[in-house]
Amino acid sequence: MSPVRRLDSLRHDAAAAAKAHSGVVSRTALAELGIDARMVAREVAAGRWRTHGRQTVAMHTGELDDVAKRWRAVWEVGTRVAAVDGVSALQAAGMTGFEEPTVHVSVVHRIALRSHTDLRVHKIIRRVPQEVTEAGLPRVKPAYAAVRAAQWACSDRQAALLLVMPVQQRLVTGAQLRSAATSIPGRARRGLVRTLVRDIADGAQSLGELDFAALCRQRGLPEPSRQVVREGPDGRIYLDVRWDNGLVVEIDGTAHQSGLSVSDDHLRANLVTMDGDIVLRMDLVGLRLRQEEFMDQVALAYLTRSTHHRAGAAR
Template identity: 30%
Template sequence: MTGNAPRWVLVAQRQAGLVTRRQLRQLGLTSNYVDAQLSGRRWQEISSTVLATTTGALTRPQLMWAGVLHAGPRSAIGGLTALEVHGLDNWHRDEITVLIPKSHHLERIKGIKFVETRRPIQLMTSSKALPTWRVEPAALHWAAYTPVTRSAYGVLAACVQQSLTSPYRLDGWITRMRPLRRAKPFRRVLGEIAEGSQSVAELDVLRMCDRFGLPRPRRQTRRLDSAGRARYTDAEWSLTDGRTLVLEVDGGFHMTVKHWGADLERERQLVATGLVVVRCTAIQLRDDPERIVRDLLRIGLLGSSA
């Protein structure tokens, strides 16, 4: 589109093809013009206030814009949707989250969840064109209210692991967002992440060790396998007989054929260097750590009672 395009076209381009009726009025378009576009099926009505200047199903970015345009200038993309916008992988949810001021009731739009909050939405919004909460408040706010504590810890670990933020920035935002549910356990978990835990599974390993009196392992240790490639182990202990015991935790994505084969090769090449490698799933670690502990003890790991 050239620089001579009508102003409403430029506004729509910045908003993924969506505009509000109020914007169109301010830009000089009459209701008759708008109605003609709708009746000619060149545009479509998304809500009583938002129009799409395209036809067909809305794309995901368009649906995000529909939510914030419908909710008004004091709204923003929040929760896991905000983290998706910032680039977080593996935490996708189909439903889009839009944060709105408390007691700000809205007409519903399919596929969008409007979440009321008393927090200053605009002060926590990033500089992106699409009004979106910053990584830290988005992650902490979602983690504070998700019913599954392990998921709360997992999203904080994922944000750090994927280099979207750091434990120190998240800790600073806990202070800025005071009062915040789960603030104390969040600070404890962030401390563990700062010390080297890369995932919620690694945090589960530490909790298992503390619960059953096992020494805390070394984490994310760099090793060269039998092929000379660098590998990073999840957890390691030195045994009294000089061997090194490695515990590898497999998450859900490890169950795919591609990852399963790669994991088997990785295990073989680590074992070939003399390491003792034990594997478990993240579900086993979470739901039945006693059995894992028994096996570690039988291999030679000494607990505090030994």
């Protein structure tokens, strides 16, 4: 084979190898194809290829897409030790609606690392058995990734979002999330993550454990009735919280935020409103995170409703 034909053949093989990784290939894989550092340097100098770190070579000179960036992150940190984790693993699993340009990877804490300015490398105490996918991109499975994403989040609200979204988008089940939270205790937000996971995994039970009456007493409000029964066109409906002055509070779990349950909840709220009551809606996770704001609304609504109720009775 002539030198020119061999060069073309090597370029073809490199492009084929990179196709599985959205246009990038590792230097290790190139070496296995017979492409050494000198050829890489020549192709880069000719403007055909581009390097992205020490281990990653792109078969083009444009910007890398998200898939290529994840492969690059694993190769640059170390294929045998690194796995895409946290929010990046959730995105790789198909989670949408959350923007995070930085790729997050995890390694076991005893691994020595170089610094990477455009990656976020998290050291973890240990790997949970079988937490990393066996095929394709080395990434942590969604339930474990969601728990770590919450632990690494920049705020409590972001932590809650990164626990709720994978369940709402059916990437994980509540039971899987609860199991993962038990396996990965972590150091950051340990109590909050445990509480949020319980709320998300079993909203009805968590609602029972939430002492809403105590929150009302702190505001000087009388204790409301729980699970008040009303008759609807299709049978009985149950209201979470109701006072005699007609103020109703509905506290929704995660399951109420997807599928047909949203329509069911709206119909129920509309029916109660048409009967003359006022309905305040709040989600269980939101109440955990923004308790003061929600209870401000409850106190104001109770005061307003009581004033109107007394005025109507005086007529």
